[in-house]
Amino acid sequence: MPTTHTRRYVLAARPATTTGPLEDGVLRYEDHAPVPAVQDGQVLVRVAWLSLDVATRGWMNDVRNYLPPAPLGEAMRALGAGVVTQSRHPDFAAGDRVSGLLGWQEHAVVDGSTLRKVPEGVPLQAALHVLGISGQTAWLGLHDIGRPAPGETVVVTAAAGAVGSLAVQLAVAAGARVIGVAGTPEKCALVRELGAVDCVDYREQDVATAIAELAPDRVDVVFDNVGGAMLDALLPHLAVKARVVLCGAVSRYREGGPAPLRNWFHLLPNRVRMEGFIYLDHADRFDEVEADLLPRVRAGELRCQEHVLDGLKAAPDGIRLLLTGTNHGKALVKLG
Amino acid sequence: MPTTHTRRYVLAARPATTTGPLEDGVLRYEDHAPVPAVQDGQVLVRVAWLSLDVATRGWMNDVRNYLPPAPLGEAMRALGAGVVTQSRHPDFAAGDRVSGLLGWQEHAVVDGSTLRKVPEGVPLQAALHVLGISGQTAWLGLHDIGRPAPGETVVVTAAAGAVGSLAVQLAVAAGARVIGVAGTPEKCALVRELGAVDCVDYREQDVATAIAELAPDRVDVVFDNVGGAMLDALLPHLAVKARVVLCGAVSRYREGGPAPLRNWFHLLPNRVRMEGFIYLDHADRFDEVEADLLPRVRAGELRCQEHVLDGLKAAPDGIRLLLTGTNHGKALVKLG
Incomplete structure (x- = not known):
């Protein structure tokens, strides 16, 4: 019936x-x-x-x-x-x-x-996270826009979230040196478990100061899920030819609207590329991305x-x- | 001697x-x-x-x-x-x-x-403008980052300046619909002479309002020499997949430092690419660019x-x- x-x-x-x-x-x-x-x-x-x-x-x-x-x-x-x-x-x-x-x-x-x-x-x-929106978003944003080379430093914000935690794992797998930013000691512990060299607890630490210490040679890729003040704190620490993946902006719901970027000028002398990204644009590539993710998911390499x-x-x-x-x-x- | x-x-x-x-x-x-x-x-x-x-x-x-x-x-x-x-x-x-x-x-x-x-x-x-820093900058910024397709709308700020006026001419030659932004009626008249469909006098007009009227289908490329408040006014008018060439930031010398970008969030849902650019990075291509510019300069097509x-x-x-x-x-x- x-x-x-x-x-x-x-x-x-x-x-x-x-x-x-x-x-x-x-x-x-x-x-x-x-x-x-x-x-x-x-x-x-x-x-x-x-x-x-x-x-x-x-x-x-x-x-x-x-x-x-x-x-x-x-x-x-x-x-x-x-x-x-x-x-x-x-x-x-x-x-x-x-x-x-x-x-x-x-x-x-x-x-x-x-x-x-x-x-x-x-x-x-899994079709809703590691093989779905979260995994596709992390893969496409990291590999198409971020393009970390082995040894480059990648900062991931909201690093314990669904997209962030997958971006951390994919960046580590690509040979990058990954630093997370997250909001509690528990979340930071998870991010370190996933392979990040460290994780900044933004409720306890000043993000700009912490990143300057953890990345004295500056940051090559920012995979950003937060925007606003947190993104702004990272901009002065970008390396020449750095890439900023604008993947999400959850800060706009937390700060009463998106906080302004005061440090945008750093993009110019450092020739930074900052690019907004929506995974649905890339539906023609979902099969290709899934083919890369699936064996790693089955093998338990992506959590x-x-x-x-x-x-x-x-x-x-x-x-x-x-x-x-x-x-x-x-x-x-x-x-x- | x-x-x-x-x-x-x-x-x-x-x-x-x-x-x-x-x-x-x-x-x-x-x-x-x-x-x-x-x-x-x-x-x-x-x-x-x-x-x-x-x-x-x-x-x-x-x-x-x-x-x-x-x-x-x-x-x-x-x-x-x-x-x-x-x-x-x-x-x-x-x-x-x-x-x-x-x-x-x-x-x-x-x-x-x-x-x-x-x-x-x-x-x-000419080696200092149309065949030098200004021409090389305009060419590389416009064609490498801006990449206007025929019929696309390009906004050039400081459009009567050396780089700006050449970016206007190169974009017009590429088949784009070009709108300039400049600071006096005389400068705007020059920009129109160079082939722009119109030019906004930012001392007399509200840039955001004027651009909204002149580009109801939104802006595909911003070639920006100003930054700060002027760039910020343009961000809400960007089309999907728009490109922003950060070529200069003269505003930082006029506004007591670079004014914040309040409208950065528009980059995300519109998947905009914003990229800083320094012409000296591309010294290996100066010969190629000069070869394209030189006959046009000799023919009087680039002023x-x-x-x-x-x-x-x-x-x-x-x-x-x-x-x-x-x-x-x-x-x-x-x-x-």
Whole structure:
């Protein structure tokens, strides 16, 4: 008997601010929303995992972004992974493990062309971190823009986060000397375990002073997930021809908007390249990146700590966790 | 009879600030300084023209830069052009027209390996603008980093300046839609004459508002010679995958230091590349660039307005002109 109803969170209203906390009424929980009939080319998926990302907060705003704003009145846009229960797309059959933009709901009808199959030999949720958005983002940002040479110094901010921890591991594997920046002693300990030579606890230490000591020959690559004041503190310590990967800017949700870059001038005499980066631009390369990541994931060489929240109703809290940096690793919602 | 003495300006002391005006005592005029004997590999040049550049001010400071600070007690570092009067270098003979780092002096002894010959069919001082630092900078910044495609919109700041006016012409020649930003109606008129579709007078108009109107489809390339508040005003108007060429930052001398970039966040969702650029990095390509520029210069297709100051004693005033933006075109000192 086909699934006819689903629990879901609908984006009911735009938040009052683009960076502030979510008001009541932005997200509306629905216990019994109708699931549309599966049309030709579509697939019905039983969603097992949802990916919580800082980007999710940005998609709620009605502002110019790399994707159109998430539509009002529909299940909130989010990456998810699950199992196909019905298919009218030739590439998929019931039982296939898939990932894609499934949304904050337990049953999703989506175009098959937007889905990827989850490789065998890895847990389903790996498609949402080490083999998904986090791993793809870390790989493409590090290797396409950062391009660390062996022996170069790489600084990764939010280094205990999902993307950051993978960027640390990939940079170490590339032979770089990696320094992390993170927000608690526990997070810093994790970053060191992943192979970083050291990790700066930005709540306890002055980042600029610490980096100057840890990288007396300056920094060749910054893989930045934070932006604002933290990025600004790093700019005077860049080496000639350094690369700054602008991968995320969680600071804008913490500092009441993005703090200005006062030290931008250092980019000029040092001929620094600073480049914004969105992993979705590189969908044509996901297969290539996955082919590089997959054996390393299967061999246990790439780790991603999971911060699992239980049940759809926990999703809004998950976004709050991310924006305050109180998650530990990749924030996921495990459904039903 | 060999030249034994020269007039020169010696860098006698570092300026008190890195961006403020030059105090008395920073530069010392000498009427009768000894010229060293020409050694093997060296050349004696009768300097005819000196290039005044915003960079000259930066070289006076004892701060990390793309070149070491200009040495104290020597003729102030500067590009110049002149005629060889004595040579102990196999590639040069008396009468050769050359350019290089000749310094603020009328007679310079330099290593022949640091000199370039000035091509025939162009005036000597062209080696200091359209075929020299200004033309090389405009060409390399525009074509290596900016890379405008035909039909793309390019904004050039300080568009009436030496580098700016050449960047305008090269971008127009590349098929781009060019908008200039300059500081007086006369400068804007010049920029339009050079082929820009329009020019924003930043003293009369709000740059952000004007650019939003002139480039409703946003800006693909910014060729920036100003930095600070002006660059910041442009960032929210960048197109997806836009390129920002950080070529100069004259604003730091006008705003009491470089003003912060408040709008840096726009680089991220728009995947903008912002890159600092120093033409001296690309010395191995000067021949290639010159080969492209030379026929266009000879054909009169590339113009560079000259702002000529007369005699060595005018050089310090020339630097002040540049830093206040009151020069008109390439600032040069004509000697003796």
